[in-house]
Amino acid sequence: MTTIFSSALVALLITTGAAQAQTSVVSVDPLFEALGGKPGIARLVDDLVPRLAADPRIGPSFKETNLRELNRQLGDQFCVVAGGPCRYEGGSMKDAHAALRIDKADFNRLVELLQDAMDARAIPFADQNRLIARLAPMHRDVITVH
Amino acid sequence: MKCISAAFSAATFLFTLACAAPMAARAADGKLLLTGGVSSIDGAAGGGLTPWALIGSYGSVGQWGASAFATRVQTRDYTLDDFGVAAGFGERFELSLARQSFDTKDTGTALGIPGLTLKQNILGAKLRVLGDAVLDSDTWVPAVAVGLGAKRLDAGALSPTLAALGAKENGVDLYASATKLFLAQGVLANVTLRYTKANQNGLLGFGGTAHGNASLQPEVSLAWLVRRTVAVGAEYRVKPDKLNPSALGAGLREDDWKDLFIAWAPNKTVSVTAAYVDLGRIVPAVQARRQTGGYLSLQLSY
Secondary structure, X not given: OHHXXXXXXXXXXXXXXXXXHHHHHHOOOHHHHHOOHHHHHHHHHXXXXXXXHHOOOOHHHHOOOOHHHXXXXXXXXXXXXXXXXXXXXXXXXXXXXXXXXXXXXXXXXXXHHHHHXXXXXXXXXXXXXXXXXXHHHHHHHHOOOO | OHHHXXXXXXXXXXXXXXXXXXXXXXXXXXXXXOOOOEEOOOOOEEOOOOEOOOOOOOOOOOOEEEEEEEEEEEEOOOEEEEEEEEEEEOOOEEEEEEEEEEEOHHHHHHOOOOOOEEEEEEEEEEEEEEOOOOOOOOOXXXXXXXXXXXXXXXXXXXXXXXXXXXXXXXXXXEEEEEEEEEOOOOEEEEEEEEEEOEHHXXXXXXOOOOOOOOEEEEEEEEEEEEEOOEEEEEEEEOOOOOOOOEOOEOOOXXXXXXXXXXXXXXXXXXXXXXXXXXXXXOOOOOOOOEEEEEEEEEEEEO
């Protein structure tokens, strides 16, 4: 009797557990999926960071930057912004850019380089716009020269 | 009259260059593709028919930029040729000049003036008052701009007729525009309110005996960014219809203008816009057909 009850309880727990697992899979942000989850975002950032450093306009801003660290932080930030299961542990946007001279043209150039990287990763245009839409408001903290 | 126009044009352009001198250092490429709009028929940046709250050219904050355009509109019975230049300063201020040339063809002949071509000069100024149409993607606040188009018509042999109809040969359109690119959806929406009494955008003068005052006319544009380099959209312009009624009864009534367009900007130097236009009836007393047809515009940017 106890054995049957235990088995039923275990079965019930497994079923409930499976149902919960299913619920959390269903609620993943579609943008996070469209970017290819964590591995997709990692590949995107791997493509993006060299473009930033090499750009004639904004490259000089990254001269003193630890690019590996930047890669990690961008990956975390994109993951968080795209609704993925990550935590961004870098500084605030404002602090990170306060010492740099960044104008609106520089910010727009960053957006273009991100678009180029997303094109290279074959991310559909509509998904590109969704990601940019979540990042664009950061211009208020990133642009230091008005 | 022609000397004054030419001098005015030259002075305006020199003024433009003088203002630009302090910022002359950088080639203007600081804006995202297509976010300077295309050249509207009056010369201001926006859609093809309507000015938007975008400052023209690719000059961003701290930059200036310039553009030139050539447009041809070919409807069933008329042709409009349109050329102009514009300069944008720091995403804040825009100056533009446009020269329209409207060939009345058979209608002119029917009016006893074969070869009648109506010419109009338009000086435009626009000031973006608040907002950013592109980057403020976390708020409903649009970019808002106010502007004016100072228009001077050279009606040639049609002048006495316009005078008899109570239509002046110069006028000023005032407008306010609100524009927003809904980034996540890739859709741009614009609403313009134009305070005007221009007849057929000024080609048949300004106002009429029955309606001497300007009124507020709404204009809307909707565009979908298909890719970085291509936008498709539609525009609708409500017209003031000030020559209705006139001495010719309803013979000079005008209809709203509309278009469906596609704009292609392969880079920041050139853009091409093609559209299907419906300009409604133009001088229906003589030519009753709706003036539908094609619109083609080339814009070069520096």
